[in-house]
Amino acid sequence: MWRYIGRKLFVYLLTFIVAVTINWMIPRFMPGDPVRSMxxxxxxxxxxxxxxxxxxxxxVFGLDQPxxxxxxxxxxxxxxxxxxxxxxxxxxxxLDIILRAVPYTLGLLIPAILLSWIIGNRxxxxxxxxxxxxxxxLPVGYILTATPYMWLALLLAWSLGIVAGVFPxxxxxxxxxxxxxxxxFISSLLTHWFLPFLSLFIVALGGWAIGMRNMIxxxxxxxxxxxxxxxxxxxxxxxxxxxxxxMLPQITGLAVQLGTIIAGALLTEIVFNYPGLGTLILNSLxxxxxxxxxxIFLFVVVGVLIANFIIDIxxxxxxxRTRVQMTGGxx
Amino acid sequence: xxxxxxxxxxxxxxxxxxxxxxxxVTFDLADxxxxxxxxxxxxxxxxxxxxxxxxxxxxxxxxxxxxxDGKDVPVGDDEAMVPFRYHEISLIPxxxxxxxxxxxxIGRMVNELLRARGVRPADIADELKRRxxxxxxxxxxxxxxxxxxxGGMKQRVVMxxxxxxxxxxxxxxxVTSALDVSTQRAVAESLVEFRDREYxxxxxxxxxxxxxxxxxxxxxxxxxxxxxxxxxxAKTVINEPRHPYTQMLIGALPEVGSTTVQGRLEGIPGTxxxxxxxxxxxxxxxxxxxxxxxxxxxxxxxxxxxxxxAACWKTG
Ligand SMILES: Nc1ncnc2c1ncn2[C@@H]1O[C@H](COP(=O)(O)OP(=O)(O)OP(=O)(O)O)[C@@H](O)[C@H]1O
Ligand code: SF4
Ligand SMILES: [Mg+2]
Numbered sequence: 001m002w003r004y005i006g007r008k009l010f011v012y013l014l015t016f017i018v019a020v021t022i023n024w025m026i027p028r029f030m031p032g033d034p035v036r037s038m039x040x041x042x043x044x045x046x047x048x049x050x051x052x053x054x055x056x057x058x059x060v061f062g063l064d065q066p067x068x069x070x071x072x073x074x075x076x077x078x079x080x081x082x083x084x085x086x087x088x089x090x091x092x093x094x095l096d097i098i099l100r101a102v103p104y105t106l107g108l109l110i111p112a113i114l115l116s117w118i119i120g121n122r123x124x125x126x127x128x129x130x131x132x133x134x135x136x137x138l139p140v141g142y143i144l145t146a147t148p149y150m151w152l153a154l155l156l157a158w159s160l161g162i163v164a165g166v167f168p169x170x171x172x173x174x175x176x177x178x179x180x181x182x183x184x185f186i187s188s189l190l191t192h193w194f195l196p197f198l199s200l201f202i203v204a205l206g207g208w209a210i211g212m213r214n215m216i217x218x219x220x221x222x223x224x225x226x227x228x229x230x231x232x233x234x235x236x237x238x239x240x241x242x243x244x245x246x247m248l249p250q251i252t253g254l255a256v257q258l259g260t261i262i263a264g265a266l267l268t269e270i271v272f273n274y275p276g277l278g279t280l281i282l283n284s285l286x287x288x289x290x291x292x293x294x295x296i297f298l299f300v301v302v303g304v305l306i307a308n309f310i311i312d313i314x315x316x317x318x319x320x321r322t323r324v325q326m327t328g329g330x331x
Numbered sequence: 332x333x334x335x336x337x338x339x340x341x342x343x344x345x346x347x348x349x350x351x352x353x354x355x356v357t358f359d360l361a362d363x364x365x366x367x368x369x370x371x372x373x374x375x376x377x378x379x380x381x382x383x384x385x386x387x388x389x390x391x392x393x394x395x396x397x398x399x400d401g402k403d404v405p406v407g408d409d410e411a412m413v414p415f416r417y418h419e420i421s422l423i424p425x426x427x428x429x430x431x432x433x434x435x436x437i438g439r440m441v442n443e444l445l446r447a448r449g450v451r452p453a454d455i456a457d458e459l460k461r462r463x464x465x466x467x468x469x470x471x472x473x474x475x476x477x478x479x480x481x482g483g484m485k486q487r488v489v490m491x492x493x494x495x496x497x498x499x500x501x502x503x504x505x506v507t508s509a510l511d512v513s514t515q516r517a518v519a520e521s522l523v524e525f526r527d528r529e530y531x532x533x534x535x536x537x538x539x540x541x542x543x544x545x546x547x548x549x550x551x552x553x554x555x556x557x558x559x560x561x562x563x564x565a566k567t568v569i570n571e572p573r574h575p576y577t578q579m580l581i582g583a584l585p586e587v588g589s590t591t592v593q594g595r596l597e598g599i600p601g602t603x604x605x606x607x608x609x610x611x612x613x614x615x616x617x618x619x620x621x622x623x624x625x626x627x628x629x630x631x632x633x634x635x636x637x638x639x640x641a642a643c644w645k646t647g
Contacts, residue, residue, distance in 0.1 A: 227430035228444065230385045231493070232416030237447045241432050248434070320434050320476050 001316075001323075008312055012305050019301040023294050024074050053090060083298070084291035088284055094295040097280070102299065104172050105276035107193065109265050112200035113254070120208025121250055125243050127209065128216040137209060144206025149264035153199040153271040160195060167195045172275040196272045200265055204257075211253055215246035248319050255311040258304060333533045334360035334383075334500055339395035339406075341382045350606045352378040354557040355395070357632055358640075360500070360533050365526055367544030367565065368537045369580070370554035371603055376537045377425055379554070380502040382406055383535075384420045400499055417448055421498035421531075425505045427489040431477040438473030441492055448496070455495065462491045462530070466521045483514045490521065494530045501531040505538060515540075519547045541581070545569050550638075553577050556603045556614040559632055563639040573635060573646045576615045613643070621645050 065073075077083070083094040127137040161169035168174070173188040219225060219242035228238050266278030273279060277296050284292035316322050336358050343350040352375045360366055368376050378390070383406065386392060392407030399419060405411040424430050432440050441459065442452040460470040466487040477485060486506060494501060503522060507515040525531050538544050544551060545565050552562040553576065561574040572578045579599045601618040604610050612627035613619070619626070625644045632642040 223424070223426040223429040224432040226387070227422075227424055227426075227489075228432075230381075230416060230422045230424065231444060231448070232413045232418075233444055233447050237443060241435065245432070245434050320436070321478055 004316065005313065008309065012309055016302065016305060020075070020078065020298065021071075023297055023301075024071060026294070028070075049090065053085075053087065056085065078298075083295040086284075086289055086292045088287040088289040088292060094291050097292060098277070098295050098299055101275060101277050101280045104274060105265060105269065105278065108196055108200060108269070108274070108276060109262065112197055112204060112265070113258075113261055116201045116204035117208050117250070117254060120205045121212045121247065123205075124209035124212025124214075125216050125239075125246070128213045128220075129239070134213065137213065141206040141210040141213075144203055145210065147203055147206075149199065149203055150267045150271060152203055153196065153268045156195050156199050157271060168192050169195065170273040192272075192274070196265075196268045196274050199268055199271075200261070203264065204261060207257070208250065208253075211250055212246060215249055216242050219243075219246050248315070251311060251315050251318065255308050255315075258307055258311075262300065262304065333362050333364070333400060335398040336360075336383075337396045337398075339379075339382060339397060340393040341378060341386065341406075342391050342393050343378075343389050344391055345389070345607070348607055349391075349393075351609050352557050352606055353382055354606075354609065356554075356557075356559055357395075358552060358559060358562055360535070362532055363526065364550060365523065365534045365536055365548045366562075367541075367548035367551040368535055368554065369539070369541055369544060369551060371599075372539070373603060373606075374554045375557045375606075376554060377504055378557075380422065380504050380535060380537055383500070383502060384416060384422050385409070385412065417498065418496050419498055420500045421493045421496070421502070423490055423493045423501065423503045423506050425508075425537075427486050427506060428482050428509060430489050431485060433477050436474060436476055437480075437488060441473070441495075444492075445495075450496065459491070459495060462495070463488070465524070466491060467517070483510055483518075486510065486514075486518060487521070490518070490525075494525055497530050499532045501525075501534045503534060503536045506536075507543060508539065515543060519543055523547050541569070553580065556609065557606055558614055558629075559640075559642060560615065561639075561641045562632075563641075567639055573639070574641045574643045575619050575621050575645065577641075 081095055083098070086092050086094050086097055089097055123137070124141075127133040157169045160166050168191055171192055173179070173185060173192050177185050177188055179185060216239075220238065222242075222245075225238050225242060228241070265276070266281060268274070269276045269278030270282050277300065281293065281296055283289075284296065336356060339353060339356045340351075341353040343352055356375075356379060368379065370376055381387065381390065382392070383397060383404070386406065386409070397404040397406050399415070404415055404420070431437060435443075445452045445455065459473075463470050463472065468484060468487055468491075472480060472484065472488060480488065486509070490503075490506070501522075506522070507518050510518060522534065522536065526534060536544060536548055541551075548565045550562060551565050551568040553560050553568065553574070555576050561568065561572060561577045563572075568577060569581060572581050576599075599618060604614055604617065610616070611629070613622070613630050616622040616626040623644070628644075630642045630644045632640050634640050635646055
């Protein structure tokens with residue numbers, strides 16, 4: 001078990017190193033010297049500030065240093081939590097800007113992923129046993145999974161936000177409020193959160209429901225289900241087994257889908273101008289803030305890796321087969 | 332008389348029409364009888380076995396009756412069959428290797444199954460261990476997951492589970508096909524022992540392997556394309572078969588009764604008729620060297636001598 005986790009950790013570590021290296025390479029080896037053009041485009045009115053910035057970046061990129069030196073200092077900066085300074089919001093450190101946005105993104109993603117997974121699975125399993133439900137859930141589910149996140153987000157923003165006027169369609173909270181612990185602020189947070197959450201939730205829900213429905217039907221046809229039924233086991237018992245066994249591929253599915261869902265979340269944020277990482281990516285792209293972009297990508301990569309690792313561990317804990325194989329026999 | 336099957340008809344419903352997989356089957360099974368059920372692939376052996384315990388969703392009971400120990404067995408009524416299943420009629424399926432839930436420890440699965448069937452696991456735990464030992468398994472297997480067992484071990488576990496409630500009738504479908512020769516013998520011998528110890532009263536033993544069935548079965552019934560063609564004591568079927576199909580089947584065997592040569596049912600020219608729209612009359616007539624005019628009528632299964640039944644116009 002620990003050896004397995006150790007091996008997994010090693011693979012994730014390797015992935016992380018590769019990701020960081022690619023991240024480091026992009027602004028340096030991209031044609032057209034993006035760093036220079038970034039600096040020249042940076043909208044810093046004050047020439048003295050521009051001067052300071054140019055010096056700073058020259059130093060950071062250490063253009064006079066050999067490449068391996070640059071690479072090593074990049075890593076040491078990383079460990080000190082130093083991701084550089086943003087040009088877009090000069091002179092704020094990239095890390096601070098990202099840390100401000102991360103809670104919004106996580107606040108959208110985690111509830112959307114968990115709730116859609118849990119409810120979708122329950123619903124799909126439930127649909128598998130009723131013809132009427134099955135005939136409605138299936139087509140609706142297919143439509144939902146086929147819906148691009150962006151499109152549903154726009155639809156919701158338009159219908160519930162603009163036409164019905166029930167929910168606000170932009171920002172993380174009302175611009176007239178300052179962040180504090182008042183009821184007003186929290187309710188403003190919640191109403192702004194709701195629509196982006198809902199669009200993520202709905203699209204993901206359809207996929208999980210369909211997956212689960214198909215898996216359950218497959219499991220109910222499996223040999224062990226037939227055997228139990230031949231011995232007169234009640235539907236209840238067979239369904240319980242089927243549900244549990246159908247869950248396992250759904251957990252793997254979660255790991256596979258994670259990337260899509262995160263990409264969806266970033267797009268959805270942009271539609272709702274929600275102050276998370278997605279919107280931040282768009283803004284930093286617009287102002288060619290490569291340091292910020294680099295930092296965000298690092299965060300996203302680390303986030304995906306951590307989430308995958310958690311799913312790996314959960315899977316091992318839940319599926320006796322992998323557990324047995326790892327401990328090498330009965331124990 | 333333990334089991335009495337009368338003119339049983341079970342069809343598969345398909346988009347292209349009904350597959351007449353079991354088309355009027357009549358036979359009896361005595362107390363303590365082990366009946367080998369033989370015939371080419373696709374002749375309806377599994378279908379007959381399933382019909383006696385649980386029809387799958389595509390199977391339809393078209394006609395005929397089944398009686399077990401004097402009680403009517405409502406084979407076409409899924410709900411009404413539940414009390415019979417496991418307690419009275421049990422099954423070792425053709426897919427015994429994959430018959431156990433892969434994500435449950437075997438012991439736990441057995442307990443859950445027993446409880447669902449109204450049996451307290453504690454009452455039967457000792458018997459379960461004893462029987463596992465009888466088939467040569469360590470009772471520790473109850474603490475393991477199915478993937479931790481070899482194919483032969485799984486086979487024997489399923490054998491013990493299926494017979495745990497001492498059913499009146501056991502259907503063993505190709506239980507030896509996936510095993511090597513020495514394990515085949517051991518499994519077959521265990522089944523005979525189960526009968527001798529009265530864990531099961533009588534048994535239908537489905538197989539392709541005539542030489543194996545000759546050694547363990549009391550009687551042999553031969554099926555062809557959804558019909559019964561002959562039933563008699565194992566000796567009679569092997570040594571003095573009367574139906575042309577059985578004769579060709581036995582003739583096709585290299586050496587019956589030897590343990591090393593495996594009798595496989597093959598080597599008769601031609602193929603069995605399709606069962607989607609089966610021919611009228613004797614279903615063997617296209618391949619039968621003795622066929623004549625009358626064979627376009629279905630020959631009835633008649634007792635040509637005590638305990639020897641055959642369905643052929645030439646044997647009547
Ligand atoms: N689900 C099904 N739908 C339609 N036809 C079926 C189905 N299952 C079996 N059949 C047909 O019913 C006939 C009998 O099948 P069955 O499985 O009983 O054969 P079998 O004697 O057990 O063969 P084997 O020795 O290969 O196991 C075959 O012709 C087969 O094609
Ligand atoms: S009834 Fe006719 S065709 Fe059928 S086995 Fe007998 S002789 Fe052959
Ligand atoms: Mg079969």
